[in-house]
Amino acid sequence: MIVIMIWALIRIIIPGRAVWLSGAIFIFALLVELSQIIPLADFLKIDSKLIRILMGTSFSVGDILAYLAGCVITLCIDLLVFKRRT
Numbered sequence: 001m002i003v004i005m006i007w008a009l010i011r012i013i014i015p016g017r018a019v020w021l022s023g024a025i026f027i028f029a030l031l032v033e034l035s036q037i038i039p040l041a042d043f044l045k046i047d048s049k050l051i052r053i054l055m056g057t058s059f060s061v062g063d064i065l066a067y068l069a070g071c072v073i074t075l076c077i078d079l080l081v082f083k084r085r086t
Contacts (some may be wrong), residue, residue, distance in 0.1 A: 003029050003070035017082045018041040022075040033059060 003025050010021060036059040040053045 001066050001070065004074055007071075007074040011078075017078075019075065019078055019082075022071045022078060025074070026067060026071040029071075030064060032056065033063050033067070 006025055006028075007021060008027075011018070012072070014021065036056045039057065041057050043057050046052055047054070
């Protein structure tokens with residue numbers, strides 16, 4: 001769901017054809033998830049629950065699959081909307 005919200009916010013700024021955007025968001029989400037393999041919040045001794053939630057503290061392959069599904073959905077929406085406009 002988060003990748004769809006990020007995509008929607010960026011699409012407000014970039015209204016034209018941007019098929020590359022779904023891939024860029026997936027790469028960003030993948031990098032964020034992979035960074036959670038390293039317990040960065042623990043290393044930096046962050047105690048704030050909000051910051052720990054925002055940073056993420058656990059790696060999950062399921063999250064990557066969810067990000068991929070969200071990006072596929074946004075790509076399909078992008079392709080369908082652009083196809084209707086032409």
